[in-house]
Amino acid sequence: MGERAGDQLVEVRLCGRPTRSGKPCRMRLYGPEIACRTHLTEHERDVAEAYQRGMGDGHRCGWENGQEIGKQQVERLQRRIRELEGLLGRGPLRHEAGAERIVEIDG
16 A cells, blocks of 8 residues: 655555554554554664664765765866856967867957
């Protein structure tokens, strides 16, 4: 069984652990959940909390790395712009098109 959340398919299933009446629990579970909060053992609760911490830390580190890569790309492009602006101020630019040389004078 699955439900759509945005553009992703989220796995949905029932807890299924026995209730006081002996019938299976009908609480819906989403994603990596093991059991509903009522039926989680202390160990399973610890594992779930560790999983959530790990997911949060991984998400945060990924976001920070993406930010750092973005900053590095911006700095590299800014350096390249300065280099190219320096070339513009040096005089005529020479380009080659095929076997011919093109020289720009006054723009």
